Amino acid sequence: MSGVILDKVVKRYGAVEVVHAIDLTVEPQEFVVLVGPSGCGKSTTLRMIAGLEEISDGTVEIDGRVVNRVAPKDRDVAMVFQNYALYPHLNVADNIAFGLRIRRTPKAEVLASIEEVAGILGLTEYLDRRPADLSGGQRQRVAMGRAIVRHPKVFLFDEPLSNLDAKLRTQMRAEIKRLHKRLGVTSVYVTHDQVEAMTLADRIVVMQDGHIEQIGTPMDLFLNPVNTFVAGFIGSPPMNQIEAIVEGGADAPRATFAGQSIALPKLDELSSRVGEKVTIGIRPEHAKIEPAGADAISVELDLVETLGSEALLHTTLAGNPFIIKAETGGDVEHLNQVTQFWAGPETIKVFDGKTGRAFGHPATSYQGGS
Amino acid sequence: MPDETRFQRVLFVLRRDWQLYLMLAPTVIWLLLFLYKPMYGLQIAFKDYSIFRGIAASPWVGLEHFHTLFGSDQFVRAVKNTVIISAFSLLFGFPVPILLALMFNEILHKTFKKTAQTIVYLPHFISSVIIAGIVITAFSPSVGIINYLISWLGFEPIYFLTKPEWFRPIFIGTGIWQEAGFSSIVYLAAIAGVSPTLYESAVVDGASRWQMMWKITLPSIMTTIIIMLIIRIGNLLEVSFEMIILLYQPATFETADVVNTWIYRQGLQGGQYDLAAAAGLFNAVVAFVLVIAANSLSKRYSRTSLW
Ligand SMILES: Nc1ncnc2c1ncn2[C@@H]1O[C@H](COP(=O)(O)OP(=O)(O)O)[C@@H](O)[C@H]1O
Ligand SMILES: [Mg+2]
Numbered sequence: 001m002s003g004v005i006l007d008k009v010v011k012r013y014g015a016v017e018v019v020h021a022i023d024l025t026v027e028p029q030e031f032v033v034l035v036g037p038s039g040c041g042k043s044t045t046l047r048m049i050a051g052l053e054e055i056s057d058g059t060v061e062i063d064g065r066v067v068n069r070v071a072p073k074d075r076d077v078a079m080v081f082q083n084y085a086l087y088p089h090l091n092v093a094d095n096i097a098f099g100l101r102i103r104r105t106p107k108a109e110v111l112a113s114i115e116e117v118a119g120i121l122g123l124t125e126y127l128d129r130r131p132a133d134l135s136g137g138q139r140q141r142v143a144m145g146r147a148i149v150r151h152p153k154v155f156l157f158d159e160p161l162s163n164l165d166a167k168l169r170t171q172m173r174a175e176i177k178r179l180h181k182r183l184g185v186t187s188v189y190v191t192h193d194q195v196e197a198m199t200l201a202d203r204i205v206v207m208q209d210g211h212i213e214q215i216g217t218p219m220d221l222f223l224n225p226v227n228t229f230v231a232g233f234i235g236s237p238p239m240n241q242i243e244a245i246v247e248g249g250a251d252a253p254r255a256t257f258a259g260q261s262i263a264l265p266k267l268d269e270l271s272s273r274v275g276e277k278v279t280i281g282i283r284p285e286h287a288k289i290e291p292a293g294a295d296a297i298s299v300e301l302d303l304v305e306t307l308g309s310e311a312l313l314h315t316t317l318a319g320n321p322f323i324i325k326a327e328t329g330g331d332v333e334h335l336n337q338v339t340q341f342w343a344g345p346e347t348i349k350v351f352d353g354k355t356g357r358a359f360g361h362p363a364t365s366y367q368g369g370s
Numbered sequence: 371m372p373d374e375t376r377f378q379r380v381l382f383v384l385r386r387d388w389q390l391y392l393m394l395a396p397t398v399i400w401l402l403l404f405l406y407k408p409m410y411g412l413q414i415a416f417k418d419y420s421i422f423r424g425i426a427a428s429p430w431v432g433l434e435h436f437h438t439l440f441g442s443d444q445f446v447r448a449v450k451n452t453v454i455i456s457a458f459s460l461l462f463g464f465p466v467p468i469l470l471a472l473m474f475n476e477i478l479h480k481t482f483k484k485t486a487q488t489i490v491y492l493p494h495f496i497s498s499v500i501i502a503g504i505v506i507t508a509f510s511p512s513v514g515i516i517n518y519l520i521s522w523l524g525f526e527p528i529y530f531l532t533k534p535e536w537f538r539p540i541f542i543g544t545g546i547w548q549e550a551g552f553s554s555i556v557y558l559a560a561i562a563g564v565s566p567t568l569y570e571s572a573v574v575d576g577a578s579r580w581q582m583m584w585k586i587t588l589p590s591i592m593t594t595i596i597i598m599l600i601i602r603i604g605n606l607l608e609v610s611f612e613m614i615i616l617l618y619q620p621a622t623f624e625t626a627d628v629v630n631t632w633i634y635r636q637g638l639q640g641g642q643y644d645l646a647a648a649a650g651l652f653n654a655v656v657a658f659v660l661v662i663a664a665n666s667l668s669k670r671y672s673r674t675s676l677w
Contacts, residue, residue, distance in 0.1 A: 052570050073576030085571035089589040098585075099575035150575070 002063035002076075002153035002186055003028045004049060010057035011044050011210075019044050020210045021058060026154075026188060031180050033189045035197035036207035036233070042190040043158050045207075049188060050079050050156050063153050075154075078147035082159040084139045086131040086146075093118070093127040096145040117145045120179070137168045144176070148183065157189040161196065173199055194234050198222070206230050222283075224349075228356035231281045231349060237312065237323045239281040243353065246273045255280050255350070258318035260297050263345045267360040270350065277353030284312070284325035286347035289338050296340040299324075304335050311335055415648035428644075435648035445649065448632040451625060456606045459542050464602055466550040468595060471557030472583055490551025498548075502616035505544050506531060531617065534625040541617060541626070545610060553598075560594040561587055596674045604661035607653050629653050 004026040011019035019041040026032045034042045047053040049060055051072030059066050067075050078099070086095050093114050094101075100110045118124045121141045131139055140160060147155055160176070161169045177200055180187055191197055197204045198218045206213045206221065206229070214226045218234075225231035231239040244255035246264070249271060253264040255278060264270060264280070299315035299322055306328065313324040313335060324341055350359045384391060410425070415435055417428040439445045470490060477483040493501060508514050509530040517527040530536045564587060572582050611630035618626035629649055637646025669675035 050574055052573065072574045077574065079571065079574045081567045081571060083565065083567055085565065085567040087568060087586065087589070089592065098572070102572070102575050102577045102581055102585075146571075146575070 004154055005061040008058035012056040018210050022212050028186055029184045031187045031202045033197040033201035034205045034207055035191055035194055038192055040207045041210040042207055046156050046158055046190050050077055051075050076152050077154045077156055078150050078152040079156040080143050080147050080160045082162050084143040086142055088131055091128050091130055092123055092142050095142055096149050099150045113149050117149045121145050136164050140172055155185050155187040159191055195236055226358050228279055228351045237284050239283050240322045241279050241281050244278055244280050246270055246276055246278055262297055264348055264350055265345045269359040279351040279353055281349035282343045284323045286343050287324040287341040289326050289341050296342045298340045301338050306332050313338055412651055414644045415651045419644035435645050439649055448627050448629045452607055452609055452628040455538055455609050459545055462542055463546045466546050467553035468557050470554040475561050493548045494552035498613050501548055532621045534622045537622040537626045557591055560591040564590040593674045596668050596672055600664045600668055600676050603664040606660055607657050
């Protein structure tokens with residue numbers, strides 16, 4: 001089966017290096033999502049895999065073959081673009097068949113393929129329509145159809161859902177996932193939307209400034225971010241971060257900030273850091289508002305956002321915003337009275353105050369940094 | 371507002387969008403002054419016009435001038451020449467700018483592309499008189515490069531510009547040389563508007579440059595091509611007559627004289643304004659019909675039209 005291996009892949013535009021020696025192994029049939037803020041090099045990386053951009057350094061391997069010097073058409077990949085890249089002068093059927101006809105596939109086979117793909121994507125009724133007469137979601141599906149119909153070794157997606165409205169995006173997200181389950185084709189998917197990454201990926205690759213910050217399963221990234229960047233990027237809302245000073249010994253470490261103090265997890269690294277600056281991370285989900293006694297942290301409540309079963313409490317802690325995600329239990333009134341929270345030490349992350357690196361994280365899965 | 375009058379409605383729109391109407395005004399005024407006001411003079415096509423009597427006082431003569439026109443061998447010959455020259459100009463001249471644009475689009479070397487474009491745009495900016503001078507010199511039997519080549523190959527020199535059979539190829543060729551480059555700009559602009567991802571997607575799908583040109587570029591600029599074609603067909607009878615006047619001579623009238631040059635000779639040189647106006651009106655009516663026809667054909671067969 002066909003995996004994709006990036007080995008120290010570099011992209012330079014003239015003298016400017018925009019992708020810095022990234023290593024990534026996409027296992028056969030895996031769905032890997034590259035996520036990161038705009039301009040971090042996701043598309044460039046994807047386009048190097050597709051062959052649309054020259055690889056400045058390093059190697060890209062698809063299905064065990066180095067493809068640096070292989071033309072895009074011979075890499076056996078299919079790509080779905082953000083703006084769908086549909087041919088406005090061709091109807092849906094001809095758009096889907098474009099790649100096959102280019103390769104001079106026999107007519108009967110082309111027709112059978114169109115029918116099959118249209119069936120999978122629910123496009124059968126629309127085969128005669130031009131892209132201009134389709135809704136955004138339908139266009140998106142045609143773009144997927146163009147990719148599927150060629151039975152490529154690898155699917156490449158570049159922000160395929162970014163042009164859709166929120167509801168349709170959720171729907172198409174599920175459809176892409178279902179499709180991947182059904183076809184089992186190795187996929188590399190680029191998005192700037194961490195929710196998309198979390199919901200779709202087998203593994204997520206978080207990128208920043210042309211580096212890979214962390215690679216891991218969605219849960220892995222959620223629970224064990226390697227640095228403050230990943231912590232601040234993954235999760236919605238993302239992890240709260242508070243600057244604090246380490247106190248206490250290895251057996252009872254604590255962090256203090258703005259006259260308050262909270263118990264930290266027992267990490268070996270902390271014992272040598274007493275008196276140093278750290279950033280502590282608390283997920284909104286891990287901040288509990290039930291009465292917590294002595295170890296509670298006081299906050300100033302600014303605003304309650306009700307989502308239904310849950311609510312987001314926007315508070316201020318030591319001058320910085322701090323968000324708590326709480327169950328409403330069907331009643332929002334009690335949430336308006338919140339003045340404090342607590343968090344179990346085991347749920348608290350501690351990051352180096354200078355480098356932002358997470359303490360106690362196994363060094364092996366740490367891949368970059370700033 | 372149900373009981374709002376049409377006038378109130380117009381007033382409201384005028385007040386709301388007055389800036390737009392202000393910007394429109396110069397064009398409308400120009401149209402009225404230079405294209406509509408002269409139409410008043412068209413009536414002399416149906417009058418026995420004399421400049422001394424003036425337009426209003428000249429007596430009506432009905433279709434007499436049209437009878438004269440179609441009874442005139444010279445006019446009929448001019449109509450025939452106009453149709454032939456126009457048809458061949460369209461046939462050979464219309465595709466050239468499209469091909470040029472497609473070729474320019476394939477040139478990757480920037481400096482080479484710019485140089486090539488400048489060279490083909492250049493003749494457009496040169497006065498027709500100079501272009502005609504160049505053509506006349508090039509085809510001259512004594513000093514012309516063409517005849518020099520012909521003699522060098524061992525043939526007799528040909529006095530091209532006195533030979534009726536050579537007039538049309540030379541005229542049409544000159545027209546292409548002069549305008550094809552500049553006309554290609556429209557198509558280049560259309561090509562520039564094609565989304566690059568269409569090509570990227572095609573590259574990943576395995577299309578060659580040739581396939582992309584045929585299956586993406588050309589269909590993508592088809593609307594532009596059709597609109598340009600409609601405009602061309604509408605102007606079909608507008609043979610660039612100053613170039614004809616510069617290149618023709620009595621020896622080539624047989625193939626070179628077109629309606630506009632005929633009007634020029636009759637009207638301005640011969641003083642037969644009424645007859646010339648009738649010929650001009652005939653030309654305009656035919657052109658009008660051609661535009662309407664081209665547009666509705668295009669609307670029917672390609673879903674593209676000017677209006
Ligand atoms: N053709 C180019 N020339 C120069 N710089 C480019 C080019 N394409 C992209 N870049 C730069 O490379 C960086 C990464 O871009 P890209 O991969 O598109 O980011 P994204 O993660 O948003 O997809 C950006 O800083 C961008 O400005
Ligand atoms: Mg991008």
